[in-house]
Amino acid sequence: MWSRVAERPRLRDVAVCLAFLALGLVLYAADLTVIGGNSGSPFDLPRWFALVTLVTACAVQSLRSTAPGLSFALCLVVVGVDVAVAQSISVWLVLSDVAYAVALYAGRRTVHVMYATVVAITVLAVASVIAVDGSWRSVLLILLWLLALVISPIGYGRAIAEHRLAAQSERERSLAVAQLAARDRADAVADERRRLARDLHDIVAGHLSGIALQSAAALRAGPGSPITAEVLASVRSNSVEALGEMRTMIEVLGGTDTETGTGNQEQSRRTASLRRLDRLVTTARTAGSPVTVSGEAPPELPPSVDVCAYRIVAEALTNATRHAPAEPISIRLGATDTDLTVTVRNPLPAGHHPPGDGRGSHGLANMALRAESVGGDCSGAPCGDHWVVDASLPLRPERAPASPAQVVDAPGGSL
Structure with missing residues (x-):
């Protein structure tokens, strides 16, 4: 009362x-x-x-x-x-x-x-x-x-x-x-969603893009061509690899792997590593694009840098085979005491005017964001009559939080 x-x-x-x-x-x-x-x-x-x-x-x-x-x-x-x-x-x-x-x-x-x-x-x-x-x-x-x-x-x-x-x-x-704790939780959830979007972009869209390009090359060659058998074998290899990467992601998301951080990077490294660069090269070649590789990466790379470099090369090869089909592509790897450098070059197709800042697609933005996540940088821009993707990744990465404005959620094409 x-x-x-x-x-x-x-x-x-x-x-x-x-x-x-x-x-x-x-x-x-x-x-x-x-x-x-x-x-x-x-x-x-x-x-x-x-x-x-x-x-x-x-x-x-x-x-x-x-x-x-x-x-x-x-x-x-x-x-x-x-x-x-x-x-x-x-x-x-x-x-x-x-x-x-x-x-x-x-x-x-x-x-x-x-x-x-x-x-x-x-x-x-x-x-x-x-x-x-x-x-x-x-x-x-x-x-x-x-x-x-x-x-x-x-x-x-x-x-x-x-x-x-x-x-x-x-x-x-x-x-x-x-309120700050709730905002931090919301930011953490949003960051995780963006990370998953990038991983799905690299895995699903990447392999599907490669399969689509290879299937187009097989159709051009015809059923009786010897190239067709090689293309179909590469398609099957890409499909199996995509399933393996999807299984790895499902294991991480499902909590079957009790490790986090470096453990997750090691999981991704099973299927995404510069040691498996030949698979990317084979996929691009079977799609009709000649690929040359020069230089080599250090034998012992930090897992995060290894995965990041592999994803950048995969995205660059996908863009090159899509926008400049059958044109030669060059990949150059190099290393100093502090950095790993990756350069991918391909001729620009006639009448193609890419954006000058190198961020005109989701794939290019994701490449830049992946490089920033390990403390490096990556850019894609025209250089004369070529399109050049240039990445510099520190061999001792320090994770730098990405700002929300730099994150692209929607998937684009990737190898």
């Missing part, structure tokens, strides 16, 4: 006022209303006049949380009147609650004004007692009275206010952390 009332400030204030009014009536009935047990008032007023100041103070108290500054100012006026004519304890109790409410609900400026007012009242009360009585016991009594009924509630209210502020700050911080 009280929890529902506490959620509505106005009803809560009214409930508090009624509770203090009931307490004041109990004190009145027990004849404990007057401070010190006797009136001491210069005015000859009936005893029930203390109920008038009590009711007035409680009415002012009803503004304790909605307008705490106004409630405190009006309550001071009522207390001043009561001190002059009735000197009742119950009104001071109401002032104690109003001071607590100001410390808890009011703004910083209002609280500072209340501090100054309390200090002024304390100084005035002490000076008045010294001027009238001159007894240090009376001064001590006044100070204890103000400490118990005004200063202590203010301190308690400020402590609760600071605690609430700290709790609110902690809730906001927790919410911000939760």
Whole structure:
């Protein structure tokens, strides 16, 4: 019941006022209303006049949380009147609650004004007692009275206010952390989807593109040509290799391989490695494109660099056999102490105007992104009458996170 009332400030204030009014009536009935047990008032007023100041103070108290500054100012006026004519304890109790409410609900400026007012009242009360009585016991009594009924509630209210502020700050911080965690999870899922899109592009679209090109070469040669048997054998080899790579990916995604990171790279390396470059060359040759390979890669390559170089060569050969069929293709591998270089060149077909930035297709963008993933770079651009794909991959790769703007999800053609 009280929890529902506490959620509505106005009803809560009214409930508090009624509770203090009931307490004041109990004190009145027990004849404990007057401070010190006797009136001491210069005015000859009936005893029930203390109920008038009590009711007035409680009415002012009803503004304790909605307008705490106004409630405190009006309550001071009522207390001043009561001190002059009735000197009742119950009104001071109401002032104690109003001071607590100001410390808890009011703004910083209002609280500072209340501090100054309390200090002024304390100084005035002490000076008045010294001027009238001159007894240090009376001064001590006044100070204890103000400490118990005004200063202590203010301190308690400020402590609760600071605690609430700290709790609110902690809730906001927790919410911000939760939002950042959710955003990180979403980014991780998006990155994984993009990685899978690149792998599917390299595996499925790549081998299917090779099969399509080889099938076209077999159709051109005719069923009786000896080239047809060679092409069909290469098609079968490509199909088996594609199934093997798909099986490897399914094992990784299904969690059958408990290793991650380097383990996944070793899985890919079983079917994608420069040691298997001859398969790519054979596929391009059976499609009708002469291919020459010069240079060689270091015998021991990091798995991530080995897979990345293989995928780049596969994509470059696919683009070359598709856009410049039957044209000679050259592949050059080289290595320094720090980098592996891969260059693929093929003549530009007549009337073909590729994009100047080398990122006009999904395949070219994926090549660049793969190189960046190991800390290298890859570009494809026309050079004279040739199209040149040039990649430089560090032999000690440091993974660099790819920005979302660089990622291409949709698959294009790849070998």
